Amino acid sequence: MSLLRRPAMPTDMFPPNACFPPAKNQGGFTLMEVIVFIVVLAIAMGALLAVFNNSVVNSVDPAVRIKALEKAQATLDEILARKFDENTPTGGVPACDSAGWPACVGISPDGDFDDVGDYHGYANNSDTRFPVSVSVTQAGGDLGLAAGRAKLIVVNVAMPGGGTLTLSAYKVNF
DSSP, X not given: OOOOOOOOOOGGGSOTTSSSOOGGGOXXXXXXXXXXXXXXXXXXXXXXXXXXXXXXXXXXXXXXXXXXXXXXXXXXXXXXTSBSSTTSOTTOOSOTTSTTSOOOOOSOOOSSOOBGGGGTTOEEOSSTTSOEEEEEEEXXXXXXXXXXXXXXXXXXXXXXXXXXXXXXXXXXXX
């Protein structure tokens, strides 16, 4: 059995650096460039994570404000659906203090919650996270009307975290 051998090749056929270009044409990054890149990347990531963390922490805030707004609006709607005064007839006509009708009583909370004045000092703490408080004041002069012809209703809802949402409306004796 004979072994096949390749014939020997002449050594001058391939110069020593034929497969590799000379060192002066090689490119790359220096150690200093890599370190600067890592530092800049770390600073940018830190800033990005700080913004992301802030948005995650405050993402519940709109839901809390909406719940407080719903409670305040429901309370204000309930109050505005009532009569202007104790002596105002159902339907509001004729208005109290008009000819042939008794004088307006004013703001006098009596507990039956049938008129706007009964809600002055009202507090609803059934939901301890969103306590509701109401104040009613005479506001005729604020609107250019005679005194006692309008009442300002202010509804405050305290929110978790210390904020307060306030809604207000006028009820006019028409």
